[in-house]
Amino acid sequence: MPFKLSDIPVLTDKIILVTGGNEGLGKESVFQLATRSPAKIYLAARNPSKAEAALSEIKERAGDNCAPIQILNLDLSSFDSVKKAAAEVIANESRLDLLIANAGVMGADGVTKEGYEIQFGVNHMGHALLIRSLLPLMQETAKREGIAVGETRCVILSSGAEAFAPASIYPFEGLKGDLASTGMWARYGISKMANLHYASQLAKRYPEAETGVRFVSIHPGAVVTNLGDTLNNWPKIEWLIKKVGATLFMLKPVEHGVRNQLWAATCSDGSGLKKGPESGVYYHPVGIAGKGTKMAYDEGKASELWEWTEKELQPYLEV
Numbered sequence: 001m002p003f004k005l006s007d008i009p010v011l012t013d014k015i016i017l018v019t020g021g022n023e024g025l026g027k028e029s030v031f032q033l034a035t036r037s038p039a040k041i042y043l044a045a046r047n048p049s050k051a052e053a054a055l056s057e058i059k060e061r062a063g064d065n066c067a068p069i070q071i072l073n074l075d076l077s078s079f080d081s082v083k084k085a086a087a088e089v090i091a092n093e094s095r096l097d098l099l100i101a102n103a104g105v106m107g108a109d110g111v112t113k114e115g116y117e118i119q120f121g122v123n124h125m126g127h128a129l130l131i132r133s134l135l136p137l138m139q140e141t142a143k144r145e146g147i148a149v150g151e152t153r154c155v156i157l158s159s160g161a162e163a164f165a166p167a168s169i170y171p172f173e174g175l176k177g178d179l180a181s182t183g184m185w186a187r188y189g190i191s192k193m194a195n196l197h198y199a200s201q202l203a204k205r206y207p208e209a210e211t212g213v214r215f216v217s218i219h220p221g222a223v224v225t226n227l228g229d230t231l232n233n234w235p236k237i238e239w240l241i242k243k244v245g246a247t248l249f250m251l252k253p254v255e256h257g258v259r260n261q262l263w264a265a266t267c268s269d270g271s272g273l274k275k276g277p278e279s280g281v282y283y284h285p286v287g288i289a290g291k292g293t294k295m296a297y298d299e300g301k302a303s304e305l306w307e308w309t310e311k312e313l314q315p316y317l318e319v
């Protein structure tokens with residue numbers, strides 16, 4: 001049975017955080033979830049004026065149905081910003097039910113504040129620190145009375161572009177730099193492979209049966225959003241490129257593309273799609289497992305990424 005947005009259940013009492021909530025798939029996620037009566041949604045964004053504009057738009061669309069939404073300042077290219085955002089949530093909430101690690105950058109050059117290749121740094125490292133910082137609160141949430149095992153969830157946005165990751169993954173020394181010797185698509189592919197490997201490792205190291213928390217990664221499909229706008233260096237033909245690209249690659253509108261992450265975040269066995277997601281699994285839209293590349297299921301590579309990431313994050317997790 002195909003999953004429809006109307007299958008998203010009522011989310012009474014839930015506290016939700018969506019990164020990159022000001023645009024594209026993140027903004028649509030916030031809107032859809034805001035109409036299902038959660039206690040609060042944190043719309044995390046790096047640009048306050050864009051966040052305010054998104055909030056006004058969401059409130060107008062949702063009307064009287066809109067749940068409380070709070071803007072959370074979060075720049076994933078800075079560990080300091082990630083730590084501050086996590087601390088704000090922890091200080092203000094006694095629970096966190098859903099964390100959708102949605103924000104992403106594609107087609108950029110350079111490094112993050114801590115010196116990681118920009119796509120790997122934002123898409124993977126920033127999210128990894130956010131998730132690890134908020135995990136204790138999520139584990140507490142999962143233990144609450146009336147919360148089913150696996151109802152507390154962390155959904156990480158990966159991409160079919162994981163297929164662009166080079167066989168030499170992970171070039172850790174280069175990733176602590178701009179990795180300029182590697183092409184842009186390969187670098188984006190590495191970051192998206194890291195997203196799905198990290199979700200599978202979280203599931204392994206924090207088993208759902210013990211922690212109650214479920215970790216899922218997804219590919220949303222090819223969706224018309226602002227992603228990759230940095231690729232267009234010729235503004236006059238930007239519109240044409242988008243139009244032609246959308247037709248050529250059969251890009252889907254955002255209301256369609258958002259379904260996989262919302263299914264992964266909210267669907268339980270027996271609702272919508274007959275089966276909800278399983279912890280550690282990577283899904284193509286909607287709810288289809290087993291479609292990743294061979295490397296996506298490489299436990300050794302995933303484990304290497306986990307160990308290295310843990311070492312890098314350790315100083316920031318201790319303070």
Ligand SMILES: NC(=O)c1ccc[n+]([C@@H]2O[C@H](COP(=O)([O-])OP(=O)(O)OC[C@H]3O[C@@H](n4cnc5c(N)ncnc54)[C@H](OP(=O)(O)O)[C@@H]3O)[C@@H](O)[C@H]2O)c1
Nearest residue numbers: 020023024025075076077103104157159222223225226227
């Ligand atoms: N669209 C697709 O076809 C597609 C396909 C596969 C996977 N995905 C994945 O889907 C996710 C959402 O992308 P989208 O398509 O919705 O793109 P989008 O419209 O460009 O939205 C990306 C969001 O990420 C935010 N972001 C970028 N860098 C950030 C940073 N340093 N700190 C905090 N937030 C940051 C952006 O904020 P600003 O507005 O401030 O830039 C924006 O809110 C990404 O992880 C992407 O890899 C998309």
